[in-house]
Amino acid sequence: MRLRLCGAVLAAALLLAPLASAAPPVRRALVIAHNTSDDPSLPALRYADDDGVLWTETLRRLGVETTLLVDADEETRRTDAAVLSGARPPTLEEVSRAVAALREDVQADRARGRQTDVLLIYVGHGNTDALGRAYFTLLGSRLDRAAFYTRLVDPLGADFVHVVVDACRASGVVGSRGKPDVAVLAELRGVLEREQLATRPHVGATFAESDSGETHEWSRLRAGVFSHVVRSGLMGGADVNGDGAVEYSELAAFVTASLQEVKAVPIRLSVHAYAPSREPRRPLVDSAPRGPSLLLPAGLEHARISVEDEGGRRLADVRRAGHQTVALRLPPRESYWVRTPTAEARLTLAQLGDGLPRLNPRELRERGPAEDALRRGLFAIPFDRGYYEQYVATSSFVPVDFPHEAGVLLPQPAEPTSVLAWEAGLVTQRAPLGLSPFVTGPGVALRFGGAPYTFGVRAAYVFSPLPRDGVALQRLSVQGLLGLQASGPVAPFIEAAGGWSLVRVNYPGITQGDPTVFSIHLSGGMVVHQERLRVRVAGFFGVDLLTADGRERGDPLAGVEVALGY
Template identity: 40%
Template sequence: MHLPYRLLASRCTLLLLGWGLAFPLSAQAELPQRTAYALIIANNASLDPKQADLRYADDDGARYYELFAPQAQETLLLSVLDAETQERHPGLAARARPPTRAALLEALRQLNRRMAADKAAGLTPVLYFIFTGHGQRGAAGEGSVTLLDGLFTRADLYKQVIAPTVPNVGFLHLIVDACDSYFFVNSRGALPVGPALGATVTQHLASRELERFPQVGVVLSTSKAQESHEWSAISAGVFSHQVRSALAGAADVNADGRVEYSELMAFIASASQGVEDVRGRLDIFARPPPLDRSAPLSDLAQKSGLGYLLIPEGPGGRMWVEDTRGVRLAEFHKERERALVLGLPAGRGYYLRTPGQEARFTVQRGRQVVDAGTLSWTALSVASRGALEDAFRDHLFSVAFGPRFYSGYVASAGMAPVPLYPGPDLSP
């Protein structure tokens, strides 16, 4: 699994030069000045006595927070963390606010003030509005998500989130992991099934409300099931786990440090393709902002407090990264022919794992690059946890993601691809 160090160093330098990590400060200053903000709402509770509380929405909220906090000017978390989540994320509960309507609106006002000031200064603010929890569709067809003190409807989303925010941002990215989230964003009407889903979702997303806001992009878990897909082995929702893996860099198919919507969609499609158990299948939809369909959901080339793990060409297969608390941060199935860079929060220890091995490493500071080709590997044992656990463990991320899968996916979906640059020929 190891390559000569000089070869690894060359590949590392070339890859990181390709998306700006090794740019001189003067060159970085010429890049567009983007400021990022994140509002994360995570609520386990259900208001419907027929619907059980979720177990891991608060865990997803905490993990989204830790992903965005090192990159954003301000990250706000609205969640009540249970005892286990507080133990895994010490100190975070003191920074979280309850996921109520009043707290949501106050958080938006706070962020909008900062983003308006950034925009007045000539910067380009970007807001991530993330919800994970219960969703539902009312009798009249309108979707809503569940806050601690009531429902937050599609009408509320447009009136109280999108309309007041869009004047202050360059882009607004909505990421919603909830049942029936399609109806939380879209016009009323029946959600089709089968091949017609993608075309009809696109049509409705371009309809009367959303077309007025070309700065808005959406990433939705469109499942109509009564229960979200949660995976106890990783204490997280499957959709949110895949989204975070993609944003951490696993979906960056052309190694430019940016994850665009087409890359995220193709990555999740490949991650879910091998799951045959119908209980584990995800229905998702993503649409980039019409104003700029190449707008990145994630830009690891921007200056941030993240460190980086480089997995060079050569190693391939299913891999994941967990920290020493047992929190799984990213998972992917790597093609051998491409190198991969992941952004990871600094100041903690990690394990890079495969189904049979693990290697420990530490990211001590932001912008540090850890070369996986120099790590020492030891044996790893994995335990089974039941039928659906086996379906996720054995088949989720079982399909390799890289330029080949991506090219086929975007061609079949009729999407505009990101530029795919051939890697340097470093063979002897």
């Protein structure tokens, strides 16, 4: 009895694994986008509201629950009504309301034992007041240095906060973002620089500037250059080791590579990124849920790839090395245009999983010195492991790990993994008490999480298809699962299972059984990802603690399982 009680406690722990700290962090975001300035000398931005929409779509695609505060112009309201349906204006009151709601969610997550990350995205005007104090512009109000932390960052109570700022103003086809004044630049940088983050080890920040203190919009992107590059990195362009997560070192290296060859003044940009000092390798985003993805395999002849939607809005850009595999997680659209500088092809949503088709010649349309400088320089440097390692060697970032294959470190493709996956298959195992050659039957499992941690619930029903001496067996089991799984298209795993089973034995003229069997087993095998499907092949061994002939005994079990998941 004592043995069975201990087993029941272990089974309960495994069945409650979804509530354990092994669960992946919960990620949420607040996006604030504002076109206008309270300074009448600064013209309104053209694309801050578009950036707000694209940031929201991108983060939601990456599994981040996102709140949008934006005052969209008429064109954006017409083209992006679905995304804007829940948006609110970027006033100080709405910022406070959004922060309060996020704080409640964070507290609820913490009560469930979950860690929380919050991304704060600001796109708008940066300026200084008459006393030289830096602020970001909101609708009808300002967010100065003190308020930025005391009203926005600190009240969240999140385990980690990631700040991305594209503070800006507009001018012409390539609009300047940020007032070109050394004092303004120094003040705005001071809001985010290391001395501000030193007292907040859970906060990281990323922003960009040019030699003149500006960052920029580009009409060809219909977005800010910096915001577009960062989004491209988070979608997978920066995932240099292919683990599905994007860390600060990867994002900073990707953005630097993407902007490095933009030589024209004043549009030359440099990136500033500071990882949370408490955990320097904390990812900004992790493995994305299943959704639209474009795989650019190693050996692809095209290096510079752009992805646009049917309306001509640029979603992502990458410049890959020939040996580098890149997986881009794209916001959902009915169709996409994949373009290189000289060729293009249209893909429907259903065709994305088939890979990149043959591209047809295209006509270049960008003209003018600013457009030419950006077209030639932006994403001109291939981003791969070699560039990444050179960048990290000269920075203070902690580098990412690379998976091993045959003793050689190789970048692996990022496999979009589902945070919730069903699997169904066939189980064949040793018959209970050895009363039949074997038992077999269906099994079904619901698994949560992604590499490296998985957990969930599994149920199986097996019976003896070949009764021996008229003895028929049936076994029904429900178990909690807790495991470790690698990333990649072929992923090895190991998993522990524990729970309850019912064993029934039908003898000629009599039926016996034990409805309180504690069962535990250890399994291992491979998960093979094939486009939208996954195949799990596993072997397992363990023990049933059951009552037979009036006494408790341990009955060994072993078997194999093949399952198909989605």
